[in-house]
Every structure is written in structure tokens, then in C-alpha cells.
Amino acid sequence: xxxxxxxxxxxxxxxxxxxxxxxxxxxxxxxxxxxxxxxxxxxxxxxxxxxxxxxxxxxxxxxxxxxxxxxxxxxxxxxxxxxxxxxxxxxxxxxxxxxxxxxxxxxxxxxxxxxxxxxxxxxxxxxxxxxxxxxxxxxxxxxxxxxxxxxxxxxxxxxxxxxxxxxxxxxxxxxxxxxxxxxxxxxxxxxxxxxxxxxxxxxxxxxxxxxxxxxxxxxxxxxxxxxxxxxxxxxxxxxxxxxxxxxxxxxxxxxxxxxxxxxxxxxxxxxxxxxxxxxxxxxxxxxxxxxxxxxxxxxxxxxxxxxxxxxxxxxxxxxx
Amino acid sequence: xxxxxxxxxxxxxxxxxxxxxxxxxxxxxxxxxxxxxxxxxxxxxxxxxxxxxxxxxxxxxxxxxxxxxxxxxxxxxxxxxxxxxxxxxxxxxxxxxxxxxxxxxxxxxxxxxxxxxxxxxxxxxxxxxxxxxxxxxxxxxxxxxxxxxxxxxxxxxxxxxxxxxxxxxxxxxxxxxxxxxxxxxxxxxxxxxxxxxxxxxxxxxxxxxxxxxxxxxxxxxxxxxxxxxxxxxxxxxxxxxxxxxxxxxxxxxxxxxxxxxxxxxxxxxxxxxxxxxxxxxxxxxxxxxxxxxxxxxxxxxxxxxxxxxxxxxxxxxxxx
DNA sequence: CTGTTAGCGCATTCAA
DNA sequence: TTGAATGCGCTAACAG
Numbered sequence: 094x095x096x097x098x099x100x101x102x103x104x105x106x107x108x109x110x111x112x113x114x115x116x117x118x119x120x121x122x123x124x125x126x127x128x129x130x131x132x133x134x135x136x137x138x139x140x141x142x143x144x145x146x147x148x149x150x151x152x153x154x155x156x157x158x159x160x161x162x163x164x165x166x167x168x169x170x171x172x173x174x175x176x177x178x179x180x181x182x183x184x185x186x187x188x189x190x191x192x193x194x195x196x197x198x199x200x201x202x203x204x205x206x207x208x209x210x211x212x213x214x215x216x217x218x219x220x221x222x223x224x225x226x227x228x229x230x231x232x233x234x235x236x237x238x239x240x241x242x243x244x245x246x247x248x249x250x251x252x253x254x255x256x257x258x259x260x261x262x263x264x265x266x267x268x269x270x271x272x273x274x275x276x277x278x279x280x281x282x283x284x285x286x287x288x289x290x291x292x293x294x295x296x297x298x299x300x301x302x303x304x305x306x307x308x309x310x311x312x313x314x315x316x317x318x319x320x321x322x323x324x325x326x327x328x329x330x331x332x333x334x335x336x337x338x339x340x341x342x343x344x345x346x347x348x349x350x351x352x353x354x355x356x357x358x359x360x361x362x363x364x365x366x367x368x369x370x371x372x373x374x375x376x377x378x379x380x381x382x383x384x385x386x387x388x389x390x391x392x393x394x395x396x397x398x399x400x401x402x403x404x405x406x407x408x409x410x411x412x413x
Numbered sequence: 414x415x416x417x418x419x420x421x422x423x424x425x426x427x428x429x430x431x432x433x434x435x436x437x438x439x440x441x442x443x444x445x446x447x448x449x450x451x452x453x454x455x456x457x458x459x460x461x462x463x464x465x466x467x468x469x470x471x472x473x474x475x476x477x478x479x480x481x482x483x484x485x486x487x488x489x490x491x492x493x494x495x496x497x498x499x500x501x502x503x504x505x506x507x508x509x510x511x512x513x514x515x516x517x518x519x520x521x522x523x524x525x526x527x528x529x530x531x532x533x534x535x536x537x538x539x540x541x542x543x544x545x546x547x548x549x550x551x552x553x554x555x556x557x558x559x560x561x562x563x564x565x566x567x568x569x570x571x572x573x574x575x576x577x578x579x580x581x582x583x584x585x586x587x588x589x590x591x592x593x594x595x596x597x598x599x600x601x602x603x604x605x606x607x608x609x610x611x612x613x614x615x616x617x618x619x620x621x622x623x624x625x626x627x628x629x630x631x632x633x634x635x636x637x638x639x640x641x642x643x644x645x646x647x648x649x650x651x652x653x654x655x656x657x658x659x660x661x662x663x664x665x666x667x668x669x670x671x672x673x674x675x676x677x678x679x680x681x682x683x684x685x686x687x688x689x690x691x692x693x694x695x696x697x698x699x700x701x702x703x704x705x706x707x708x709x710x711x712x713x714x715x716x717x718x719x720x721x722x723x724x725x726x727x728x729x730x731x732x733x
Numbered sequence: 734c735t736g737t738t739a740g741c742g743c744a745t746t747c748a749a
Numbered sequence: 750t751t752g753a754a755t756g757c758g759c760t761a762a763c764a765g
Binding site: 199 | 459460461462463464466467472474477481482483484485488489491492495496499504505506507508509511516519522523525526527528631632633635636658661662665666687688690691692
Binding site: 108122146 | 751
């Protein structure tokens with residue numbers, strides 16, 4: 094491995110000068126620049142990034158925490174961040190937690206160890222104060238509504254969005270509305286649950302515990318919901334579904350069992366993934382590319398705390 | 414930032430001793446160990462990983478190259494690798510190329526710069542010899558059949574698999590078989606195409622160019638295939654589809670347009686993702702977790718070249 | 734069992 | 750414009 098010193102020697106200059114041309118500093122004479130460049134080319138020189146990192150105290154690596162990578166929601170988020178990162182010559186360190194808190198702690202520790210410059214947490218498990226205590230090591234960005242806190246975020250106002258969706262369904266004549274969700278803990282879920290309960294109160298509707306389906310992540314979970322629906326004596330007339338995948342499953346399950354959508358049950362979902370278009374599912378579009386881009390920029394800008402709200406757009410199709 | 418020297422001083426020992434306890438080396442007296450640990454705790458010491466990397470010349474970072482992250486095939490691959498990596502305390506650097514060769518080159522360069530220890534390329538664009546010329550900087554693992562080459566791989570024998578699938582369809586009475594594929598360049602695609610052509614030759618079947626649908630990645634592409642099918646005068650009776658997503662789209666499209674599956678057209682797909690189960694699509698299961706695990710271990714073991722073949726399993730459902 | 738010392742490869746004062 | 754010298758924080762060979 095030829096290093097900067099070798100190049101300096103070969104080019105007949107000092108290491109400083111080599112460093113200067115590597116980093117495009119001014120005040121280097123033409124001749125030296127070309128001498129150095131020639132030597133670098135001749136020896137196929139490449140600087141050791143780790144040495145640079147150590148010396149500079151920065152890595153240009155951004156950690157991204159997700160529970161899993163194969164879920165469309167997180168896949169898209171990763172995609173968005175990855176695109177922004179690559180454009181700006183940053184690298185991504187993917188940290189998959191499977192929703193284990195220890196893994197998330199590891200990510201935090203990577204920040205502390207200076208292995209990454211900043212951390213984007215797409216789905217948080219750790220407590221607020223834990224995360225906050227790590228902020229001094231680098232910027233931490235969350236993907237949940239943290240307007241009231243000192244941690245930056247790019248978020249969707251799930252309370253507002255859920256309320257809007259519920260009102261929409263109500264106006265379409267639905268008074269028995271249920272919803273499905275993934276993780277039932279977590280900030281986003283709480284917001285949604287609050288919106289749901291407030292909605293019921295506002296219209297003096299009864300709270301039916303079995304109208305809420307938790308732990309629904311995938312198509313199969315959706316089919317399962319459809320099967321549940323069949324057995325219910327007092328079925329909801331509409332369902333708010335927090336993922337197109339699940340919605341696709343519900344739709345498929347309903348069709349197989351003779352439940353008509355939207356006549357027997359209306360479905361409104363989230364994400365606007367290709368599957369929802371193909372199956373004509375009414376959905377709320379989340380602009381993932383934009384989300385990813387904002388998350389990235391917040392991560393890079395570092396210092397100041399900022400909160401970016403993302404707007405969701407209703408896409409009317411045929412399931413409501 | 415307290416460093417190893419501070420700790421040594423506080424604990425009244427040498428830096429070496431501190432380094433030893435950090436790395437769990439033997440031959441350190443109980444008392445010194447606890448003295449050091451106390452000091453580390455007291456000052457909330459954390460070693461600077463970059464310094465470790467520089468000193469050791471290794472990063473414990475594995476690069477993973479994918480064209481996109483949100484596609485189930487790559488998502489699952491990432492998932493599998495990420496799980497194996499986290500179990501072994503390795504980190505992943507995700508490099509998303511969008512199928513741009515320059516991005517893949519960047520990944521190769523990261524290897525050269527020692528920013529990553531090894532590289533897993535899930536879908537290759539660069540030429541063989543280019544990749545091979547980077548092998549000296551660290552192990553490079555491919556996700557395609559490279560048995561004849563000096564680069565390690567975990568692969569599916571797509572020639573064999575495609576042949577098997579085609580034979581299966583033939584035995585079920587299908588003599589007009591088409592197929593859909595994603596990228597039409599690339600090693601895996603060539604293998605499949607070769608298998609397809611040999612199959613036709615073997616049974617003296619005519620080659621119909623319009624039985625082959627390229628650039629099909631997603632559900633929407635599948636719907637599009639279904640629409641094409643409608644217009645064909647001489648429709649194939651069966652389709653081999655290289656992704657469950659596309660198959661789901663085709664199935665949906667066919668149903669909407671009154672084409673019966675499997676009576677009018679049989680569908681056999683790849684992956685065995687949840688969507689295929691839900692829609693009862695006959696498919697060829699790829700054990701992604703296993704693939705990810707093998708890729709990871711090859712990446713870590715480094716030195717010697719190895720080739721791991723992955724077996725695919727036929728799952729009979731209702732679309733053939 | 735323990736400590737001294739010499740790197741690892743580069744960036745960056747500081748002085749010239 | 751240039752270069753000598755110092756430091757980033759840690760590991761490991763070597764000596765004791």
C-alpha cells in the first residue's frame with residue numbers, strides 16, 4: 094500500500110503538498126501539482142479513508158436505523174435516503190433492529206464511537222431521554238412527530254391525517270369505522286389512536302375494541318383481518334389501513350369470501366404503493382422520496398434542531 | 414473526548430494494559446482490570462473506532478451493492494445479510510446504484526480506500542475483469558453463477574431452475590410458454606434465456622419473440638403484461654414470471670379482463686413472497702435468509718474463492 | 734503479567 | 750508557496 098509519504102518522495106515534495114493537491118487546496122504551483130498527480134497515477138495511489146476519518150474526526154457515514162429492510166415502508170425510506178446520500182457523497186450504514194432495543198442502542202453507540210457522523214432513526218424504540226443523551230455525539234433525526242422536543246425530525250402529522258381520513262369516511266356515510274396498524278406501541282401509533290378516539294367522541298360513536306387490528310404489517314396479516322371480519326356479527330363498514338400491503342391482503346381476503354368492497358366494507362389505506370394502484374385501492378400518498386431527502390439533509394446539517402412536516406395526499410380510487 | 418491515554422493515567426497503568434482490557438486479552442491481573450474498568454466507567458470512555466480501524470487496517474464494514482432497496486428481491490437480500498452481519502458484529506454500508514455503473518465503481522473504490530473490508534454485489538453491472546482487478550483490495554462476493562471464475566459467489570443455477578420450471582409446465586400440457594424478466598442484460602438473465610432457447614429446441618417448439626416480456630419489475634409491469642396478453646392473437650398458454658410482484662400484477666390484470674388463470678393462461682413465478690401465498694400463485698421459493706447468511710460468511714472469510722449453490726423449491730398452488 | 738515504543742496514514746498548525 | 754513537525758487514538762511487537 095503506497096501512502097502519502099511514498100507519493101511525496103516520488104514527486105520530490107512534502108507530504109503536506111501532496112495532501113494539498115489531494116484536497117484541492119490553493120497555493121500549490123502548477124508543476125508540483127502535476128508532479129504529484131503523476132506520482133499518484135503511477136503508483137495507483139488511494140488515500141486511506143480511515144486515516145482521514147481519524148484525522149478529521151468525521152466519517153461521512155450516516156447511520157440509518159430500521160426494524161426491517163424488506164417492508165415497503167422502510168424500503169422506500171431507505172431508498173429515499175440512499176439517493177440523497179449518494180448524491181452528496183455520503184455513505185449509509187444500515188442498522189436493522191428487528192425491533193430489538195439493544196440493536197438500537199448499538200446504533201447510538203456507533204455515534205458515540207464516532208463510527209458514524211449522524212443517525213436517522215426511522216422507527217424508534219428507545220426512550221426519549223436516552224436518545225437525547227446521545228445527541229451530543231452527533232445529530233439524531235427521527236421519523237416521528239417530535240415538534241415538542243429537542244430532537245430534529247421529518248414527520249407526518251398522524252393525528253391530523255387520521256382525523257382527516259376518518260372524517261372523509263364519515264362523510265361518505267360510515268359510522269362504524271375500524272383501523273389496522275402495525276406496531277401498537279410507538280409514537281405514530283399513539284397519535285393515530287388519539288385521533289381515532291377523539292373522532293369517536295366528536296361524533297358520539299361507540300368504541301368497539303374489536304374494530305382495532307394490531308400487529309398488521311403484511312399482505313398475509315391483511316387476509317387474516319378479512320377472515321376475522323367474516324365472523325363478526327357487528328362488522329365495521331369501513332377500515333382505515335396503515336399500509337397498502339395489508340389493504341391488498343384484506344381486499345383479496347374479502348373477495349375470496351364474498352365480502353364486497355366497498356359495499357360491505359370500505360377500505361382506505363396508506364402509502365400509495367404500486368399494489369394499491371393496481372388493485373384500485375383508495376389510499377393516502379406519502380412522498381417517500383421527499384421524506385428521505387429531508388431526513389438526509391437534516392442529518393447532514395447537524396447542529397440546529399428542525400422539524401419538517403410532510404403532507405399526505407388523498408388518492409381516491411375504488412375501495413371507498 | 415477522553416482517550417485511552419487518559420484512562421491509562423487515571424487507572425495508573427499503561428495504555429497497553431488498557432487496550433488489553435478493552436479487547437479482552439488474557440494476562441491482566443484482576444486488580445488492574447477493575448481499575449481500568451472503573452476509570453472507563455467514570456469518564457464514560459468510548460474508544461474511537463476510526464483509530465481502531467486505522468491501526469488494524471480493517472473496518473468491520475461490509476459494502477452491499479443493490480440497484481434499489483425497495484424491491485422485495487433486494488430488500489430480502491439486504492435483510493438476510495443485515496441479520497447475519499448484526500449477529501457477528503459487522504456493519505453494513507448500503508450502496509444503491511440505480512443500475513448506474515459509476516455508482517458500482519464507487520463501491521469498488523470504497524474497497525480500495527479501505528472504507529469497507531469486503532463487498533457483496535447483489536446485481537452486477539461492471540465487467541468481470543474490472544471487478545477482478547479490485548479483488549486484491551478485499552473479498553468481493555457476487556450473487557450470480559460464477560463457478561467458472563475466480564470470484565466468490567452464492568448463486569442460483571438459473572439455467573437449471575428455468576429448465577426445471579419449463580419442463581414442469583410442458584408436462585402439464587403447455588407447449589406455448591413465454592416468460593417475463595427484469596433486466597434483460599446481466600448474467601442471470603442470459604442463463605435463463607439460454608435455458609429457454611434450449612428448451613424450445615429440445616421439444617422442437619417455435620421461438621416467438623413476443624412471448625418474452627422484458628423490463629418487468631413490479632406489479633404495475635405485470636398488469637401491463639396482462640393487457641398485452643389480451644391483444645395477442647396467438648397467446649401463450651403459460652408464463653414463467655421472475656418475480657411474485659409481477660405475477661401478482663398479471664393475475665390481477667387477467668382477472669379484470671376476463672382471462673382465466675390457469676385455464677386461459679398459467680402462471681408460475683419466483684420468490685415465494687407473502688403476496689404469492691395470498692394470491693395462491695404457484696412459485697419457486699428462494700430461501701433469502703440462507704442466501705444472505707452465505708453471502709455474509711463468504712464476505713467475512715475472505716481469502717479463498719468459493720461458490721455456494723442455492724436450491725430453489727417448487728411450491729404448487731393454483732395458478733398452473 | 735506489564736510497560737515502552739513505534740507505527741497506522743493523513744491533516745494541519747506554524748514557521749519560513 | 751512550501752515543508753517540518755505534531756497529533757488524531759489505538760494496536761502490537763518487543764523487552765522485561
